[in-house]
Amino acid sequence: AQSVTQLGSHVSVSEGALVLLRCNYSSSVPPYLFWYVQYPNQGLQLLLKYTSAATLVKGINGFEAEFKKSETSFHLTKPSAHMSDAAEYFCAVSVGLSQFYFGTGTSLTVIP
Amino acid sequence: EAQVTQNPRYLITVTGKKLTVTCSQNMNHEYMSWYRQDPGLGLRQIYYSMNVEVTDKGDVPEGYKVSRKEKRNFPLILESPSPNQTSLYFCASSSRSGTSGSALYEQYFGPGTRLTVT
Numbered sequence: 001a002q003s004v005t006q007l008g009s010h011v012s013v014s015e016g017a018l019v020l021l022r023c024n025y026s027s028s029v030p031p032y033l034f035w036y037v038q039y040p041n042q043g044l045q046l047l048l049k050y051t052s053a054a055t056l057v058k059g060i061n062g063f064e065a066e067f068k069k070s071e072t073s074f075h076l077t078k079p080s081a082h083m084s085d086a087a088e089y090f091c092a093v094s095v096g097l098s099q100f101y102f103g104t105g106t107s108l109t110v111i112p
Numbered sequence: 113e114a115q116v117t118q119n120p121r122y123l124i125t126v127t128g129k130k131l132t133v134t135c136s137q138n139m140n141h142e143y144m145s146w147y148r149q150d151p152g153l154g155l156r157q158i159y160y161s162m163n164v165e166v167t168d169k170g171d172v173p174e175g176y177k178v179s180r181k182e183k184r185n186f187p188l189i190l191e192s193p194s195p196n197q198t199s200l201y202f203c204a205s206s207s208r209s210g211t212s213g214s215a216l217y218e219q220y221f222g223p224g225t226r227l228t229v230t
Contacts, residue, residue, distance in 0.1 A: 009152070034218075043116075043202055043221035044155075090154060098143070098162060099170065100219070104154040 002027045002095050006103035014111045019078040021106045023065075023091030026072060032094040033074045035065055038105075039087045047089075050074060061085070086110045114139045116222035118203050124228045125193055133188045133225050135203030143206045144186040145170070145219070146178065148199040155202065161186055193229040201225045 007022040025031055033050040048059025055067045061084075065076045074091060091103040116137045125131055137144065145160040147170075157170030161180040175197055177189040186205075190197060204219040 004154075006154075036221075041224075043223045044204075044219075045221070046218055049218060092155075098160055098168065100145070100157060101171075102147075102155040104152055 002031070002093050002099075002101045004091050004093050004101050004103040006089075006091050006106050008106055009104065010107045010109070012109040012111055013081045015083055016080050019063075019076070019081045019085065019108065021076040021089050021091075021108065023074045023076065023103060024072050025074060025091075025093045027093060027095055033065075033067060034092040034094070035059065035063070035074075035076050036090045036092060036102075037061075037087050038090065044090065047076070081108075081110045083110050083112065114220070116203055116205050116220050118201075118222040118225050120225060121223065122226050124230065126230055127194055128192050131190050131193060131227075133190075133201060133203075133227070135186045135188065135222060136184050137186075137203075137205040137220070138184065139205060139207070139220065140183065141205035141207045141220075142183070144180065145204045145206075146176070146186070146188050147202045147204065148172065148197075149202060149224075150199050158188070158201075193227075195229050197227065198229050199227060201227060 003026045005024045035047040036044040037047050038044050047063050048057045050067045058064045063078045089106045094100045119134045142163045146158040147155040149155045156172045158176050159178040161167045202224050203222040206219040
């Protein structure tokens with residue numbers, strides 16, 4: 001069975017500080033991994049995805065994530081937080097062609 | 113504009129009164145899916161469809177029905193809604209992307225439907 005664990009349901013950072021959102025997965029086969037962002041009262045928007053080509057994946061808005069197979073992790077980072085980054089972030093895993101499993105989400109607060 | 117639309121966006125109903133939430137996409141995507149989002153639980157997949165007339169259960173299908181008679185539409189049906197189905201519902205669609213031999217679905221989400229069952 002596949003599962004996704006996001007450590008920390010709430011993360012607060014100061015504006016300009018490093019953002020680190022953690023995601024660990026369990027999968028019996030090589031997974032496809034995604035990070036989505038959800039702004040208030042909106043649907044989910046894809047930030048980045050891991051396609052097995054490169055372990056360091058760059059996404060939109062300055063975010064990136066590194067796939068570490070040995071640690072079964074896919075943590076999301078951004079060097080310098082901006083106020084507009086405040087949102088809910090979801091890590092997701094897809095195995096095969098049809099089923100997606102999402103983490104429980106991490107709410108990011110950016111303190112001015 | 114490429115998009116996934118859902119209607120209604122907000123719905124308050126009573127226990128047992130059948131309802132349908134519509135979902136439509138204009139991107140000619142083969143794959144469509146329904147999710148519910150609940151606090152502390154993230155998104156959970158209800159049903160998905162690989163193509164017209166092909167549907168299958170996700171993780172939490174109980175109490176829901178779907179149909180896929182046309183490629184662009186994927187309605188979610190609650191035959192007899194109950195209060196535990198109060199939730200935020202998202203429809204998503206995707207097509208294949210990636211290199212030959214792999215199939216990597218990048219999903220596009222609708223704006224959500226907030227359902228309250230009293």
